[in-house]
Amino acid sequence: MAEGCNSKCGICLSFIFTEPKLLHCYHTFCLPCLQKLDMNGNKITCPLCKTKMSLSDKGVVGLKSYPFRLEYVKVDNAVMDACDLCDEQNFAVSKCLECKINLCSNCRNYHGKLKASKNHTIQPLKIFDSEELDQTISNVKTKCKEHCKELTLFCKQCNTSLCIECLEETHHCHQVENLSMFLQTKKEMLLVRIASLKARISFLQNTAEMVKLKEINYNKHCHTETGCKNIIDNIKKKDMKEFDKYMNQIETEKMSLSGLIMTTDDYINQSSDAHFLAEFSVIRKRLDNTSCKSVNIFPPIHDLGYEWDAVSEAVIEKMFGKIIAREKEKEVKPIYPHLPVPQLCLLPAHKAVKLSEFVVPNEVLDIIPADNDNAWLLTPRLACMYTNKGIKDQSFNTHDDIKRFVRKTASRMLFCKDVVVFTDKNFIVLDSFQKLYAQFKALATDKYGNILVADYFSDIIYLLSENGVFQQSLVNKSYGVHETTIMIIDECGYLWLVGASKCIKVFSYQ
Structure with a gap:
């Protein structure tokens, strides 16, 4: 039985079936319960889903017995005993x-909860032996009748199971699939539909709880001690019938879904391969039709209220007194002084001041910052350290092929002839900076994250933010800048510029 689905007979509401019979709509009922139903000729209507079906000459006795293992009682030819406790004339399933x-079944559960009888021995009556259930289904051998070999394949074109010799003889040109995989796919299709029906049961349960709350609020609203109590009581009786009718519809729908889930789950887990394939299409269609069925709309009930006649001013004055209008005292509103808003300078203004200027004897190939306010200058075959005053501190010989100095940093900046591109450490482009007719040949960064770019064509040093946003033009021709090709910022924050005339200029701008 499907987990979380407690199926019971939809007529006697017992969880233990008495010779269960399976209807064409895949709902299961006790045989004695079906015999009590009103029949129109040789037709019967399912008490749960209202599906009409024809019967054979044997009537409900000729219906198909439930083919799977199920806890139920077998009726002998003798008349079954009725319950000795209740007056509902239910069939007895146990004996104390x-x-x-x-x-x-109901009295058995109640009898086991009483203090006086909870320790009594309750023995089931003659239970139908599960080994006698549908031996033709449980003992079917999945072997080919013609070749006596195991059926391991399924032909979709012929809709039949095959053995390996069937495939080679008559189905070699057909679309064939592994039987186990095919069955697993079909069973998963039914399991998805079972999950949908279980969700529908949860929805119905929530709806039932909402109806109960609505019924409680309705009863509170209808409580009155006035002279119109009889009128309200008559209206209330009609509405309560609608409440009960709707709750019965919800309960019937829940039992219908539970019974369908139980039968489908048993076909998935207990039936033979041939039996499952024979019933699959009909079960799937039945589940789809049930899933598409709309939920019954809650019936309209009366909204009780009082209708008032026109009320005059005299009646109001008699009930609440005469209305007197008084002049309202003037309110003193506080006056707040206007405070001046301070001017904020969001972008700091920088001014460049030349610290020194000196000329080196050889052509400068590259320059990088050194310790403090010193810098390394790369000239052909020689690397020299200079102070910002132009004093040579130390030097060493280099190879003829060395043309550039490189200093590694955490970020990466790329520049070309007319655009500066900013990337992250993965070389993903973040932003760019460009000027019309510009030729960028030098680039440097300071300790505050600012970026300085030298325009070789316009003789301008641009100051950018760390994200490449333009801040200001820091140095231009008026400072003596000409054709800057190399630029650095030393550890003291001084700006070193190398021009085309071997002239080095050092500026302080921070």
């Missing part, structure tokens, strides 16, 4: 050995 009374 101490009290020596027959019990139906």
